[in-house]
Amino acid sequence: MMKKQTIQQEHVFEQQLINISLCVNGQEQTIEVEATKRLVDILREDLQLTGTKISCEIGRCGACSVMMDKKLVNACLIRAYQVNGKEIMTIEALSQNGLHPIQNAFLEEGGFQCGYCTPGMVMAVKALLDEHPAPDEEQILQALSGNLCRCTGYSGIIRSILKMK
Amino acid sequence: MGNYTSSILKTSRIRPDGIEKVTGKLSYLTDLQIQGMLYGKVLRSQYPHAKILNISVEKAEQLPGVKAVITSKDVPGLNGFGLIFPDQPVFCDSVVRYVGDAIAAVAAITPEIAEKALHLIEVDYEPLPVIDDPEKALDPSSIPLHPNGNLLHQASYVNGNVHESFPHCDVVVEETYQLPRQMHAYMETEGGLFIPEEDGLSVYAGTQHGYKDRFQLSRILDLPETEIRVVSSPMGGSFGGKDELNIQPYGALLALKTGCPVKIHQSRRESVCAGIKKHPMKITVKTGATKEGKLLAHQVRILADTGAYATLGPAVLDFAVEHAVGPYVIPNVETHGFCLFTNNGVAGEFRGFGGNQITFALEGQIDRLADQLGICPLEMRKRNLRKPTDCGPVGQEIAPTNGDELVLKEIAHSPLLKTEKAHKQDSWKKVGTGVALTMHGGGLGFGRLDPAGGKIALNQDGKIQIMFGFEEVGQGLLAVIETLTTKAIGCSTADLEIVIGDTDKAPHSGSSTASRGTSMVWHSLERLKGPFIEKLVTQASAISDYPKEQLVLGENGVWLCENSEEKLVVTYKQLAEEKTVSVETQFDFPTTPNAIPGGHFLYSFAAVAVKVEVNLVTGHVKVIDIDQAVAAGPVVNPIGYLGQIEGGTIMALGYTLLEEAQMEEGRYVTNNFDSYLIPGIQDIPASMHVRAIEDLWEGDSYGPRGVGEIGTIALAPAIARAIYEATGHWVTKLPVSRDEILQSRERI
Amino acid sequence: MRTLETKVWSAKDIYEAWEIKASVKDSSVFIMGGTFLQTKWENGVQYPDHLIHLGEIKEYKQIYSLQEHQVKTIHIGAFVSLAECHKHPLIQNDCSLLADSIGTIAAPAVRNLGTIGGNIANRIGDSIPALLVLDAEVLYFDGNEIKRDSLENWLKQKEDSLLLEIIITEQKASVQSHQFANKVGRREAFTASVVTIAGRFSIEENGVSLILAAGGGETIPRRLRRTENLVNHQDIETIPLQQITGELIKEYNPIADAFFAEDYRRKVAANLFMVEWEKWREKHG
Structure with missing residues (x-):
């Protein structure tokens, strides 16, 4: 019964702020945010990392793909309470020491056009190559199945990956 | 897999916006944030x-x-x-x-x-009461949604007399085609x-x-x-949206x-x-031909659902009416189009601009007639093709072109048409091939304000600024501008600064639409290069004392080019310190001289061959190979050209097999990418080939045409024909219904 | 949708999670990966006032095997991600049917977040038909005690419970068996299911044996017992195939949506069954 009352009192506050620590692109960050704020908004608004894009907000396009503890995830599906202590890598980390081979391949083979899906797509390719350095057909198609691109028809993207083999 | 090839020589430069895009550093306008906002x-x-x-x-x-x-x-x-x-x-x-x-x-x-x-x-x-169907909107008893009623626009084209000629036809095909509301996505x-x-x-x-x-x-x-x-x-x-x-x-x-x-x-x-969508259309067509396969009469009724407001509804309908006969010569034509207000989502501009819908109907008719007459579909098309100097599809004067003949000839060589069709492994999978052809007008057409223009300047920092009012939507315009400008002027990429999409900095160039961007950049440079080079070499000549006839623009400045001697005479920076220079041009997109609203003058062409596999267990259609030939003048930026054709093709694949922004009583059923499905990486064929035909008709001085739309038009009818070959079922409604395919098998 | 007003609770064990749920007056939901719920909320389903996060619970996050009464059982913690589940050697080797089914769920990034428990708890998850064919059991907490029951029974329950573990008992080796799990979506991949049908044919001492389950879309997957009964104990050569597919069409009761009618789904389920039957016959003469 005691608990119930506490809950009701707390519920008066509209937003529940929590402190989270996370490592983003190698930098430790401690921030106070709303518990249900989405990772994509934390990255774009609190940390000014706008390379991670917003498009469908339900995990059905891959534009916000980032790595969390070295695994590809949709930043729109993750909320602040889930990222405490996690290691996040965004597109911005990839070119910290010059262009990444994936980025060079995309440039040379037309792996993008409008570029809006590109950061997420590049992260998905990174996740693929981390797991399978020389991916076969099935692995490429599986790995990129969650990333939509409306411009290229995917052929330029596949050419880019094949070029890296 | 991954057999994505083209005939285009890959000498592509890296897009000017490329590095920023692949690194995520490019700030889109929705990425902007400012203190206190x-x-x-x-x-x-x-x-x-x-x-x-x-x-x-x-x-x-x-x-x-x-x-x-x-x-x-x-x-x-x-x-x-x-x-x-x-x-x-x-x-x-x-x-x-x-x-x-x-x-x-x-x-x-x-x-x-x-x-x-x-x-x-x-x-x-x-x-x-909700008017959710254009037929309902036409009904005089329906509540008018706007002061002038529910008919937003009506457009017609009549030539000869279809009614008198149908009785002379050996075969007549009548069909109603239904095209969906596609989302730009x-x-x-x-x-x-x-x-x-x-x-x-x-x-x-x-x-x-x-x-x-x-x-x-x-x-x-x-x-x-x-x-x-x-x-x-x-x-x-x-994509128009x-x-x-x-x-x-x-x-x-x-x-x-x-x-x-x-x-x-x-x-x-x-x-x-x-947001706006593509116009859903219901197109009823009656087409007659002689037993030799000569088209005699073509009667078309187009009903377009434009939704609640006009936007570009009238222009889209005009485009569909204009392209009703495509590249074919049909002596008797009667086309009536109606664009109706409804309470459905607003329809407006969409890549293809009415061409996708009308071409599906037209090519569907040609295939049905060819089938009934026992004539090869390619041959049927060839027999009715316009001649290079013939008029356009609504009898208007156009720039002479044999693009249609060239793409058709090219696609006839496609290896996918010659492959074994019987599927060896699974008895429940059927394979079929199909071909379709299209002709697509560029620019807004006669009677529409269609101004274009650009500006080039040597600015105070010694940079050559090339300026257009156009936007980079992803189509690769920046690469086109860079390629064409460095080629026209002679300067290097490093000397150039491209300014676009800013009303304070760039001149009027018209809209980044209607496959006109590439074309208008080329036309602008044709006008700008002479005066600009003249001004710079005159100035350089005054400084250096070399005759201006021996001076050319090159990397970093003006060069002396005499016999075998080449040397930098004066840098752009030095020139700019003396005097800045600018040249501007304004002109209109070329249109037909004939007073036909929206009538086009410049056309591009594409022919597509496709191979599909139909799964008779589920009715699912899988496209396994696409080969296409495009005639749109010289290729400016190979990687951009290829990207536009491949990307447009897959957008068309979605249109044909997957996509429909469904509405029920005026409300969207498909509200996000979990229900509105666009093609994913596993939906594309394992093989695609693009053949670019760069030749223009002798004396054509209009340069490269844009290829933003041409890759999206002909795939749908080609797939429909391939499904027919595989199953005996004629598709009349997109996206292709798996249920219909299963039902058609039950009837056999 | 961006909603910040919701209160997030983090439970350290299932008892606390249950206690929190019981103590909050307003709407609440247990949440783990949250991938399915986010889609529902964005689609207009009311966002709950309380989220009870299960991510801090240390148990039920692993996959292991046990010997129970001389048979091997595989235990999958409900809080194991779909991706982990998919590539775990025990699942790959001993429950390939489940592994294959999980491979068709959403896309890799979503599978890294979503859990097997979440996929089952939403009652329409794509892993369920395969699990039904594997005769899976579940361990769940009903607020009072931890119980074990068949997944089939658990799916029929109306009361709230918290799924803890999925238990699969290793099948007896059968030389002439053929199992399958087919998902037909609207697109090649990254799509909800229209029809999912899973099954296992085998020859037992007393004739043919079939386990068959079907779901898809909003249809809650279930065993098709009447169809199974028509097949079971029959002689393989004299099986009345048409009668069986006829029964399947009657028994499978799919829910239509804006894209596919019931009839289509029934037809496809029957067709898929036929194809698998043929495959089995080809495999084993």
């Missing part, structure tokens, strides 16, 4: 058709954190917008005509507060940042025609155009009302609900 949200209608009895915003205004709530009362100028007629209210206050109609907008200190405030706005509606939804300035307003929001937005906003805001700056580039895709105004009026009004910068970025759900 507010977040805007728009309240859309709860009903597809209703009277508004009352709007009460008090509760929303009282919510802490809300800085402004605006309605129609807060529009200082015209409460309306629209590219042709401004018939769409910025804010509705008496009646709503579709679910995307705006009623109010809110600016608040956080997006969550803005969202919450929307729920506190009270609107009393009196629902009205650009990955970046509409949005941007609106900043009040001392002398007006800056608008950073994606659009395909910044100057047109400025004009429309000036009418709404009652502000002189010169006090509005529109920065409209870059964009995360548009962002040419009309979307969130700009709301951002602008909220910024001016609050005196604070305002950011709006629509959610996907909001984008689906408010």
Whole structure:
């Protein structure tokens, strides 16, 4: 019964702020945010990392793909309470020491056009190559199945990956 | 897999915007953030058709954190917008005509507060009957959605007499084709940042025609155009979908009302609900031919569902009517098109511009006739093809071209047409092939304001600035400008600074639409290069004392080019220190001289061969190979050209097999990418080949044509024909119904 | 949708999670990966006032095997991600049917977040038909005690419970068996299911044996017992195939949506069954 009352009192506050620590692109960050704020908004608004894009907000396009503890995830599906202590890598980390081979391949083979899906797509390719350095057909198609691109028809993207083999 | 090839020589340069895009460093206009900015949200209608009895915003205004709530009362100028007629209210206050109609907008200190405030706005509606079908809209007893009734536009073309000639035909085919409401599905939804300035307003929001937005906003805001700056580039895709105004009026009004910068970025759900789509069309066609396969008569009725407001509905219908006979010579033609208002989502500009729909019907007729006559589909097309110097499809004078003949000849060699069709492994999978041809007009056409132009300057820093009012929507315009300018002028990429998509900095170039960008950049440079080079070499000659005839522009400056001697005479920087130089040009996109509304003069062509595999267990159609030939003049930027064709083709694959923005009683059923499915990486064929035919008809001085649309047109009818070959079932409705395919098998 | 008002609770064990749920008056939901719920909320389903996060619970996050009464059982913690589940050697080797089914759920990034428990708890998850064919059991907490029951029974329950573990008992080796799990979506991949049908044919001492389950879309997957009964104990050569597919069409009761009618789904389920039957016959003469 005691608990119930506490809950009701707390519920008066509209937003529940929590402190989270996370490592983003190698930098430790401690921030106070709303518990249900989405990772994509934390990255774009609190940390000014706008390379991670917003498009469908339900995990059905891959534009916000980032790595969390070295695994590809949709930043729109993750909320602040889930990222405490996690290691996040965004597109911005990839070119910290010059262009990444994936980025060079995309440039040379037309792996993008409008570029809006590109950061997420590049992260998905990174996740693929981390797991399978020389991916076969099935692995490429599986790995990129969650990333939509409306411009290229995917052929330029596949050419880019094949070029890296 | 991954057999994605082309005949285009790959000498591509890396796109000027490439590095920023692959690294995520490019700031799209929806990425912009500024200290103290507010977040805007728009309240859309709860009903597809209703009277508004009352709007009460008090509760929303009282919510802490809300800085402004605006309605129609807060529009200082015209409460309306629209590219042709401004018939769409910025804010509705008496009646709503579709679910995307705006009623109010809110600016608040956080997006969550803005969202919450929307729920506190009270609107009393009196629902009205919903017109969700254009046939219903045509019915005289239907409630008129606009003062002039429900018929937005009617267009016709009549030549000869179809009624007299049908009896002379050996075979007549009659069919009704139904084409779906496709969504552009650009990955970046509409949005941007609106900043009040001392002398007006800056608008950073994606659009395909910044100057047109400025004009429309000036009418709404009652502000002189010169006090509005529109920065409209870059964009995360548009495909025609962002040419009309979307969130700009709301951002602008909220910024001016609050005196604070305002950011709006629509959610996907909001984008689906408010955004324009491709016109659903119902096309009834009767076509007759002789037993030799000569087309004699073609009668077409087009019914287009334009939704609640006009936007470019009339122009899309005109385009469909114009392209009703495509590249074929048919002596008797009668085409009537009707564009109807309904309470469905607004339809407007979409890559292909009516060409996709009408070509599906036309090519479907040719295939059915060929089948009944026992003539090879390629041969049937060849027998009826126009001659290079023939008129255009509505009897208008056009630039002579044999592009249709060339693409048809080229595609006839496609290896996929010669492959073994019997499927060896699975008895429940059937393979078929199909071919289709199309002809597509570029530019807006006769009678439409279609100005173009550009400007080139040597600025104070010694940079050669090339300026266009166009936008980079992803199509690769920057690469086209860079390629064409360095080639025309002779300077290097490093000497060049490209300025686009900014009404304060770039001249009028017209809209980034209708496959006109590449073409207009080329035309502009044809006009700019002579005077600009002349000015620079004259200046260099004065400084250096070399005769100007021996001077050329090159890397870093003006070079002496005499016999075998080549040396840098004066750098651009040195020239600029003496005097800056600029040359500007304005002209119109070439149109036919004949007074036919929307009649085109320049056309491009494509022929597509496709191979499909039909799964008789599920009815699922899988495209396994696509080969296509495109004739659109010289290739400017190979990687961009290929990307436009391949990307357009897969968008067309989605149109044919997957995509429909379904509505039930005026409400979207498909609200996001979980229900509106666009092709994913596993939906594309394992093999695609693009053949570019660069030859133009002798004496053609119009240069490269754009290829933004041509890759999206002919795939659908080719797939339909391939399905017929595989199953014996003629598809008449897109997207292809798996259920229909299974049912057709039961009938056999 | 951006909602910040919701209160998030983090439970350290299932008892606390249950206690929190019981103590909050307003709407609440247990949440783990949250991938399915986010889609529902964005689609207009009311966002709950309380989220009870299960991510901090240390148990039920692993996959292991046990010997129970001389048979091997595989235990999958409900809080194991779909991706982990998919590539775990025990699942790959001993429950390939489940592994294959999980491979068709959403896309890799979503599978890294979503859990097997979440996929089952939403009652329409794509892993369920395969699990039904594997005769899976579940361990769940009903607020009072931890119980074990068949997944089939658990799916029929109306009361709230918290799924803890999925238990699969290793099948007896059968030389002439053929198992399948087919998902037909609207697109090749990254799509909800229209029809999912899973099954296992084998020859037992007393004739043919079939286990068959079907779901898809909003249809809650279930065993098709009547169809199974028509097949079971029959002689393989004299099986009345038409009668069986006829029964399947009657028994499978799919829910239509804006894209596919019931009839289509029934037809496809029957066709898929036929194809698998043929495959089995080809494999084993």
